[in-house]
Amino acid sequence: xxxxxxxxxxxxxxxxxxxxxxxxxxxxxxxxxxxxxxxxxxxxxxxxxxxxxxxxxxxxxxxxxxxxxxxxxxxxxxxxxxxxxxxxxxxxxxxxxxxxxxxxxxxxxxxxxxxxxxxxxxxxxxxxxxxxxxxxxxxxxxxxxxxxxxxxxxxxxxxxxxxxxxxxxxxxxxxxxxxxxxxxxxxxxxxxxxxxxxxxxxxxxxxxxxxxxxxxxxxxxxxxxxxxxxxxxxxxxxxxxxxxxxxxxxxxxxxxxxxxxxxxxxxxxxxxxxxxxxxxxxxxxxxxxxxxxxxxxxxxxxxxxxxxxxxxxxxxxxxxxxxxxxxxxxxxxxxxxxxxxxxxxxxxxxxxxxxxxxxxxxxxxxxxxxxxxx
Numbered sequence: 001x002x003x004x005x006x007x008x009x010x011x012x013x014x015x016x017x018x019x020x021x022x023x024x025x026x027x028x029x030x031x032x033x034x035x036x037x038x039x040x041x042x043x044x045x046x047x048x049x050x051x052x053x054x055x056x057x058x059x060x061x062x063x064x065x066x067x068x069x070x071x072x073x074x075x076x077x078x079x080x081x082x083x084x085x086x087x088x089x090x091x092x093x094x095x096x097x098x099x100x101x102x103x104x105x106x107x108x109x110x111x112x113x114x115x116x117x118x119x120x121x122x123x124x125x126x127x128x129x130x131x132x133x134x135x136x137x138x139x140x141x142x143x144x145x146x147x148x149x150x151x152x153x154x155x156x157x158x159x160x161x162x163x164x165x166x167x168x169x170x171x172x173x174x175x176x177x178x179x180x181x182x183x184x185x186x187x188x189x190x191x192x193x194x195x196x197x198x199x200x201x202x203x204x205x206x207x208x209x210x211x212x213x214x215x216x217x218x219x220x221x222x223x224x225x226x227x228x229x230x231x232x233x234x235x236x237x238x239x240x241x242x243x244x245x246x247x248x249x250x251x252x253x254x255x256x257x258x259x260x261x262x263x264x265x266x267x268x269x270x271x272x273x274x275x276x277x278x279x280x281x282x283x284x285x286x287x288x289x290x291x292x293x294x295x296x297x298x299x300x301x302x303x304x305x306x307x308x309x310x311x312x313x314x315x316x317x318x319x320x321x322x323x324x325x326x327x328x329x330x331x332x333x334x335x336x337x338x339x340x341x342x343x344x345x346x347x348x349x350x351x352x353x354x355x356x357x358x359x360x361x362x363x364x365x366x367x368x369x370x371x372x373x374x
Contacts, residue, residue, distance in 0.1 A: 015157050018155065018156065018157055019156055019157075019372070019373070021052050021053075021127070021130065022154045022155065022156045022369075022372070022373075023373060024051060024052050024054075025051075025052060025130065025134065025154050026154060026369050028048075028051040028052070028134070029134075029137070029151065032134070032137060032138050032141055033138070033141040033142060035047055035051070036048070036138040036141075036142070037138075037141075037142050040091075040094070040095045040098060041063070041090070041091040041094040041095050041098070042063045042066065042091055044135060044138060045066055045131065045135060046066065048131055048134045048135060048138070049066070049124075049127075049131060052127060052130065052131065052134075053127070063087055063088060063091045064083045064084070064087060064088070066087060066123055066124075067079060067082050067083040067087055067123040067124075068123070068124050068125045069082070069122060069123060069124055069125045070125065071125075072294075073122065073294075074293070074294050075122075075293050075294065075297075076120075076121070076122035076293075076294065076297060077120075077121060077122070077294065077297050077298040077301060078294075078298070079123075081298060082121050082122070082123050083123075085275060085301075085302075085305075085306075086121045086123075086301050086305065087121060087123055089305035089306065090117050090118065090121060090305065093117075093305065093311065093314060094110075094113075094114060094117075097110055097113070097314075097315070097318055098110065098139075100318075101143055103143075104143050104144040104145070104146065105321075106143070106318055106319060107139055107140065107142065107143020107144050108139075108140060108143070108144050108350065108353070109317060109318050109321060109346075109350065110139050110143070110318060111135075111136035111137070111139035111140050111143075111144075111353065112136070112346055112349045112350045112353060113314060113317070113318060113346065114132065114135050114136050114139060115132050115133070115135070115136045115349055115353075116174070116342075116345060116346055116349055117301070117304070117305075118131075118132045118135070119132055119175075120297050120300060120301055121301060129155070130155060133152045134152075136152075136353070137151070137152055140353075140357070147357050149361060149362045150357040150358065150360055150361060150362075151357070151360045151361075151362070151365045152353075152356055152357070152360065153356070153360050153365070153368065154365075154368070154369065156368075156372045174345035174346075174348045174349050174352075175345075177341065177344060177345065177348070178300065178341050178342070178344075178345045179293055179296040179297065179300075182296050182299075182300075182337065182338070182341065187274045189332075190274070194270060194273060194274075197266060197269065197270060198266070198270060299338070300338050300341075300342065303335055303338040303339070304338070304339075304342060307335065309331055309335060309339065310335075310338075310339065313339045313342065313343070314342075317343060317346055321347075321350075
């Protein structure tokens with residue numbers, strides 16, 4: 001019998017805690033089908049979290065409560081966007097898709113989509129992989145009887161180097177081909193006037209070799225700094241004409257702070273107009289600046305969940321695994337790129353799932369468990 005202590009406040013990097021969660025997973029897998037069958041997205045995930053962590057009650061929360069990640073992680077979308085935008089839309093899509101499953105092939109692809117969307121959103125503070133592998137396995141148990149007696153391997157240690165049983169099974173990565181060299185960050189429907197506003201971000205920058213030598217309240221020391229000062233104030237004027245009010249910079253003393261305030265105001269205006277997008281290119285000189293992967297994954301989720309083409313592409317894959325693009329005569333090139341990359345990543349995950357399940361039989365699964373826990 002597993003001790004039903006609450007693990008949510010404990011050190012998740014502790015191997016003891018990892019082992020405890022692994023034991024809970026092994027026991028829960030025995031009744032996974034019975035505990036999750038017929039459940040839609042929220043209750044399914046809540047039941048899994050309750051089984052693993054001993055804290056979340058399936059009937060006590062709304063879907064946003066599944067988002068436990070609070071800190072900004074440069075590799076994943078802003079948790080506030082995950083809570084307000086992505087998880088509600090993921091729930092809506094998954095529930096609709098679940099109700100339409102007609103055969104085992106579609107059920108397996110539902111498991112694939114579940115893993116893809118939730119790993120991208122990364123809604124949990126910890127245990128995203130474990131939770132979402134179990135969620136995917138629950139769909140496979142429900143719809144794909146040919147995989148009865150097959151499992152996803154359990155992670156017993158806090159990193160793969162400590163747990164050699166994980167090295168052979170780790171799924172082929174879908175993240176790198178998904179985001180590598182992806183041109184995004186800006187909405188594909190960005191209005192020309194808003195693009196001009198966005199371009200001001202690159203014009204207001206911190207250059208300690210130049211700007212910090214300028215005393216805007218005094219006559220610039222030479223022609224170079226005079227020209228920089230004039231251009232800076234021209235940009236301020238143009239920005240004001242574009243509808244973004246900023247205070248004039250009178251002194252050099254707080255130049256870097258003012259620059260950050262200006263860029264933040266630009267981003268706030270644009271992010272209000274285009275929910276789900278980020279408008280601050282990664283800049284190492286701006287505290288809190290977000291990495292490109294952070295922006296790209298937000299862009300991908302928004303493209304999939306908030307455009308008709310994205311939803312159609314996911315359903316097209318669900319029903320028959322076909323290429324969405326054949327039915328689309330015209331599509332913005334950046335959106336098409338996202339959807340093509342998505343189809344490729346879903347294929348990688350689907351094939352990876354099949355390979356892993358085929359290798360992890362009941363006997364193999366049990367032998368690994370006994371070697372780690374006895």
